[in-house]
Amino acid sequence: MKYNFDFASLQEYWPEFLRGALMTLEMTVIACVFGLVIGVLCAIGRRGKRKWLATLCGAYVEIVRNTPYLIQIFFIFFGLASAGLKLPIFAAAVLTMVFNVGAYTAEIVRAGMDTIHPGQIEAAEALGLSTPQIYWDVILRPSLERVYPSLSGQFVLMMLSSSVTSQISAEELTGVANSVQSESFRSFETFIVVAVLYFGMAMMLKFAFHLFGQAIFPRRRRLGTPL
Amino acid sequence: MSAVVKLHDIHKSFGSVEVLKGVSFEIAKGEVVAIIGRSGSGKSTALRCINRLETIQSGTLEVCGHRIDNEAVDLRALRQDVGMVFQSYNLFPHLTVEENITLAPRRVKKLANRDARALALESLQRVGLAEKIDAYPEQLSGGQQQRVAIARSLAMQPKVMLFDEVTSALDPQLTGEVLRVMETLARGGMTMVVVTHEMAFARRVANRVIFMHQGKVWETGPGDMLADPKTPELRDFISNGL
Numbered sequence: 357m358k359y360n361f362d363f364a365s366l367q368e369y370w371p372e373f374l375r376g377a378l379m380t381l382e383m384t385v386i387a388c389v390f391g392l393v394i395g396v397l398c399a400i401g402r403r404g405k406r407k408w409l410a411t412l413c414g415a416y417v418e419i420v421r422n423t424p425y426l427i428q429i430f431f432i433f434f435g436l437a438s439a440g441l442k443l444p445i446f447a448a449a450v451l452t453m454v455f456n457v458g459a460y461t462a463e464i465v466r467a468g469m470d471t472i473h474p475g476q477i478e479a480a481e482a483l484g485l486s487t488p489q490i491y492w493d494v495i496l497r498p499s500l501e502r503v504y505p506s507l508s509g510q511f512v513l514m515m516l517s518s519s520v521t522s523q524i525s526a527e528e529l530t531g532v533a534n535s536v537q538s539e540s541f542r543s544f545e546t547f548i549v550v551a552v553l554y555f556g557m558a559m560m561l562k563f564a565f566h567l568f569g570q571a572i573f574p575r576r577r578r579l580g581t582p583l
Numbered sequence: 584m585s586a587v588v589k590l591h592d593i594h595k596s597f598g599s600v601e602v603l604k605g606v607s608f609e610i611a612k613g614e615v616v617a618i619i620g621r622s623g624s625g626k627s628t629a630l631r632c633i634n635r636l637e638t639i640q641s642g643t644l645e646v647c648g649h650r651i652d653n654e655a656v657d658l659r660a661l662r663q664d665v666g667m668v669f670q671s672y673n674l675f676p677h678l679t680v681e682e683n684i685t686l687a688p689r690r691v692k693k694l695a696n697r698d699a700r701a702l703a704l705e706s707l708q709r710v711g712l713a714e715k716i717d718a719y720p721e722q723l724s725g726g727q728q729q730r731v732a733i734a735r736s737l738a739m740q741p742k743v744m745l746f747d748e749v750t751s752a753l754d755p756q757l758t759g760e761v762l763r764v765m766e767t768l769a770r771g772g773m774t775m776v777v778v779t780h781e782m783a784f785a786r787r788v789a790n791r792v793i794f795m796h797q798g799k800v801w802e803t804g805p806g807d808m809l810a811d812p813k814t815p816e817l818r819d820f821i822s823n824g825l
Contacts, residue, residue: 479673479732482634483687483739484662493686498677575677575719583677 363545369536376532377553383446383528384515384561387453391514392507394454395461400491402466413462420459426520428452433524449521449528457514464506468499501573501583508565512558519554529553587612587743587774588633593642595628602628603639604798610743610776615769617785617806618778620795621820626778629795630745633776634665647742663691666736670748672728674720674735680707681716684735691739706734710764726757730764737768744768746777762788782809782821794820 401413420428432455433448443451472495480494500507519530529550537546570577586609595603602625610616618626631637632644635651635658644651647664674683684706685699694702700716707713710730720728729749736744746765750758762784769775769788779785785792786806794802794817802808802817812818 473671473673475669475671475673476675478636479667479669479675480687481658482636482662482665482667482669483735484659484691485687486659486690489690493690494675498675501677573677575679579719579721581721 359544361545362542363549365540365542366536366545366549369532369540372532372536373529373549373553376527376529377557379446379526380515380518380528381557383450383453383518383521383526384511386450387457387514387518388511390454391457391461391511394458395465396496398458398462399465399469402462403469417459417462420456421463425452425456425517426523428456429521429524445524445526448524449518449526452521453514453518456517457510460510461507464503464510465496465499467506468503469495471502472499498583501576504565504569504573504576508562508569511565512561515557515561516554585612586610587647588776589643589645590629590632591643593629593632593644594640595625595632595637596640602798603632605642606795606798606800607642608793608800608803610774612742612774613772614790615773615775615777615788616791616793617789618776618793618795619780619782619785619820620801624795625798626795627747630747630776630778633743633745634662634667636667659691663739664742665745666739666741666743667745667747668729668732668736668749670751672720672725672732672752674728674732676720678719679716680712680718680720680723680731683720683731684738687735688738702738703734706738707731709737709767710734724757725753726760729753729757729761733761733764733768743774743776746775746779748778748780750779750781785809796820 398413398416401409402417404410429449429452432452433443433445436443476494477490480490485493518528521528522531522534525531533546533550537543540546575583588610590609591607593603593606594601606625606629618630620626628637632639632651633646635656639652642652646661649656649661649664651661675686678686681700681703684703685694688694688702689696689699703716704713707716710733712727712730712734715723715727715731720731723731749765750761753761758781762781765775765777765784766788777785777789786809789806792804792806792808793800794814796816802812802814809821812821
């Protein structure tokens with residue numbers, strides 16, 4: 357096999373790559389923030405006393421975790437459009453990401469909540485804390501600290517999976533790569549560049565999550581041990 | 584002296600098993616009462632009914648003016664008046680000692696953050712652990728954790744304190760340090776209900792001892808009654824414990 361690499365011809369596309377990478381990051385940040393909110397609410401809903409809510413949250417988690425991500429994207433973009441709700445590409449892509457990562461986050465957060473010993477909750481009740489205060493201070497905070505490594509891993513995975521949204525022509529990094537390689541005819545080089553960019557962004561995200569974790573979990577920062 | 588805790592004919596079942604079969608007793612302000620008995624005698628359940636961690640099926644239960652048998656009782660107000668210390672400490676592992684102590688005063692009593700540290704320090708001084716204010720629970724021994732748990736309860740300035748086998752998870756040396764703190768509290772006039780297996784403590788510190796057996800108050804009297812039990816069940820319990 358003989359192949360002459362020519363990265364020079366990709367130089368003119370750098371602004372495109374950069375724009376795609378930024379859009380990938382933008383989509384990921386939005387998905388992480390809203391996905392975390394949905395995940396936490398859903399995890400609380402599944403533990404709650406209202407059976408219909410627990411069933412609803414459970415059904416959402418199971419549906420998302422047991423269907424392909426690509427089908428979820430097609431469902432939201434093409435399916436809803438057929439039913440009369442035509443979403444812009446960016447909105448459909450981000451909505452699918454939120455919908456998807458929310459379910460995985462719910463399971464991770466629920467696993468964290470399950471590690472809270474009932475005695476902790478009893479102690480908080482005995483101190484007179486209200487149910488929302490107990491949820492926030494005694495259940496959620498230590499749960500999130502405990503599952504933070506899995507959670508941040510899931511978010512990095514979400515960033516990588518966002519490449520699938522190129523299938524509905526979202527102009528994130530993979531979408532840009534598709535256009536670039538069809539214009540430049542340098543597929544191999546294009547995907548090498550894109551792979552390196554994804555790798556760099558994943559490393560950057562991991563580091564950002566590490567710094568964020570150190571900032572919001574003082575116990576972790578001081579002791580350096582898992583909770 | 585007026586009673587701050589009044590239990591009258593309390594019945595409590597878990598499923599088909601009746602664990603409290605008509606329990607009645609009263610505790611006066613400033614009194615220290617030790618509840619002793621075998622495992623399964625209902626002593627911990629009786630204690631947990633006092634701050635409504637367990638609900639009762641029938642009977643009347645009044646604590647610091649709160650009618651606990653009433654469904655509409657203000658639980659948060661009740662629990663500000665009644666502190667509780669558990670066998671397994673139950674400190675919050677993600678919070679420092681200071682945060683453990685000040686969480687409830689800040690959240691429930693809306694104490695300002697600047698006053699919180701002073702309160703934590705004052706409570707810790709009472710249990711002899713002021714130097715551990717910035718430590719995390721995992722950095723403390725079992726005895727120290729239990730003393731912090733006592734300080735955490737004290738910070739809410741309760742009128743009554745409940746102790747549920749607080750030394751059962753500790754070795755004899757650590758048990759001693761916790762019991763000394765409790766003895767100091769008792770001498771300071773705190774109303775205390777102590778479920779315990781520490782007979783020497785019950786005898787020395789308690790104004791009154793309640794022996795529970797098969798879900799009932801079987802025998803009650805001053806600490807000296809342990810030296811001269813009237814019922815064969817208490818005699819049996821004491822001789823097996825020695």
